[in-house]
Amino acid sequence: MKKSDLVRLVAVHMGLGHIRAAYPLRNLSEKGIIIWGSGAYAAPGEKKYWRAIRKIYYFLSRVGSYPLLGRLALKIIIAIQKIPPSYPRQDFSRPNLAVRFLQFLIKKAGLCRTLPEHLGPSELPVINTFYATAVALELLAEDRVPARDNYLLICDADINRVWVPARPGESRLKYLVPCTQVKKRLLSYGVKEENIFLTGFPLPLENIGTEASLEILKLDLLARLLRLDPSRKFFAYHSHSVSHLLGVRRIPESQEDRLTVMFAIGGAGAQTEILRRILKSLKKDITGGKIRLLVSCGLQRRAMEKSLKFINQQGLENEVGRQIYLIFSQNVFDYLEQFNRWLRQTDVLWTKPSELSFYCALGLPIIMAEPIGPQEELNKRWLMEIHAGLLPPGPPDYCREWLHDLRENGRLAEAAWDGFLKARKLGTYKIRKLLTSGDYSEDPSPLKQ
Numbered sequence: 476m477k478k479s480d481l482v483r484l485v486a487v488h489m490g491l492g493h494i495r496a497a498y499p500l501r502n503l504s505e506k507g508i509i510i511w512g513s514g515a516y517a518a519p520g521e522k523k524y525w526r527a528i529r530k531i532y533y534f535l536s537r538v539g540s541y542p543l544l545g546r547l548a549l550k551i552i553i554a555i556q557k558i559p560p561s562y563p564r565q566d567f568s569r570p571n572l573a574v575r576f577l578q579f580l581i582k583k584a585g586l587c588r589t590l591p592e593h594l595g596p597s598e599l600p601v602i603n604t605f606y607a608t609a610v611a612l613e614l615l616a617e618d619r620v621p622a623r624d625n626y627l628l629i630c631d632a633d634i635n636r637v638w639v640p641a642r643p644g645e646s647r648l649k650y651l652v653p654c655t656q657v658k659k660r661l662l663s664y665g666v667k668e669e670n671i672f673l674t675g676f677p678l679p680l681e682n683i684g685t686e687a688s689l690e691i692l693k694l695d696l697l698a699r700l701l702r703l704d705p706s707r708k709f710f711a712y713h714s715h716s717v718s719h720l721l722g723v724r725r726i727p728e729s730q731e732d733r734l735t736v737m738f739a740i741g742g743a744g745a746q747t748e749i750l751r752r753i754l755k756s757l758k759k760d761i762t763g764g765k766i767r768l769l770v771s772c773g774l775q776r777r778a779m780e781k782s783l784k785f786i787n788q789q790g791l792e793n794e795v796g797r798q799i800y801l802i803f804s805q806n807v808f809d810y811l812e813q814f815n816r817w818l819r820q821t822d823v824l825w826t827k828p829s830e831l832s833f834y835c836a837l838g839l840p841i842i843m844a845e846p847i848g849p850q851e852e853l854n855k856r857w858l859m860e861i862h863a864g865l866l867p868p869g870p871p872d873y874c875r876e877w878l879h880d881l882r883e884n885g886r887l888a889e890a891a892w893d894g895f896l897k898a899r900k901l902g903t904y905k906i907r908k909l910l911t912s913g914d915y916s917e918d919p920s921p922l923k924q
Contacts, residue, residue, distance in 0.1 A: 483595075485601055496630050496677060511605075524584070558850070561659070604627075628677070632656055674902045675898075682815055705732065735820055752871035755789060771817075818834070822887075
């Protein structure tokens with residue numbers, strides 16, 4: 476996509492999810508992505524808040540590594556991030572404690588107070604991927620001009636009340652949402668329907684192709700389905716629909732037997748310990764060339780070094796760069812570029828149900844690691860409802876066995892196909908249209924959502 480200047484993009488560095496959400500939209504802004512609270516962004520006094528929030532986030536994300544503190548800390552997470560049940564339907568427009576505390580931080584403690592100055596005098600709209608900057612812009616706009624269009628891009632399949640300002644009926648904040656459940660939730664929080672745009676999560680165009688053809692996605696998906704279904708059990712049921720929707724006259728024979736599994740440790744390094752167990756189980760298949768393992772270490776040098784330690788412990792150091800690849804960079808944009816490139820060759824994505832849940836739309840089956848917090852629990856539910864996510868049928872110590880079974884019975888291919896059909900995949904294009912022409916529609920077609 477050619478670079479233009481349609482918007483200002485504001486993210487925060489809290490793990491990788493909020494930056495990952497902005498990354499596919501980076502060409503819509505000449506300023507690129509403003510990562511608030513880091514580098515040159517935010518006043519010195521404000522940066523201490525973001526450092527503290529980030530430390531708390533990383534601790535809570537790794538809480539499973541601390542057995543004695545784990546249960547207590549998880550209770551704290553659930554209490555802070557609690558999302559009310561969907562049924563019975565109720566009015567949750569009244570602000571909760573989290574909303575009031577955020578308002579205090581903005582109004583009294585100066586959170587995001589210099590954000591309008593960093594955005595400059597232009598009236599270009601702003602897309603935020605974190606609630607604090609979006610709510611702050613709305614509150615600060617009461618005393619400042621110009622009044623910009625202010626969008627908040629949702630990164631999960633359900634959200635806490637804190638994503639909505641205290642007086643939702645009076646709010647001008649607009650929402651870009653990934654799925655129908657989020658739209659329903661926002662309505663229950665009192666957001667006006669005209670301020671909700673069901674666009675889908677923005678996915679990287681380098682993994683999709685053009686809006687009309689989806690040629691990259693379809694090419695990769697067909698090759699992936701062939702590798703995921705060596706027994707042809709999936710194609711016995713779905714060959715006609717695959718031929719029709721992927722635009723091929725005939726389903727070719729499988730050309731490659733090797734399976735590529737990407738294990739995403741996560742932005743906070745929360746899943747590192749699981750890797751040790753995976754490596755031990757898959758060692759024979761890795762050295763035999765049957766499985767290629769991609770380890771997504773994110774930005775955390777500690778996660779990368781620990782991954783190398785586990786690889787060495789299994790005597791697999793010679794497989795690094797052959798059958799094992801580490802995806803790592805301390806530069807977030809370089810990391811995301813690497814990640815998206817390797818994703819095209821990935822057959823199975825093993826990750827906790829974070830914002831990566833929406834990448835099932837690319838036709839990637841998701842093996843779900845243990846979720847952390849209510850948002851990820853509900854992302855997990857969403858993945859299971861659309862049949863794109865799978866719970867590991869056994870512990871990581873035996874993944875060699877159960878990955879083989881899931882492949883042979885066609886279940887991995889089924890999950891890949893269901894994600895492609897049911898998850899919205901054109902979010903990046905729909906957001907661009909909304910910004911350029913105000914054009915917006917909700918199409919029920921699985922390829923035009």
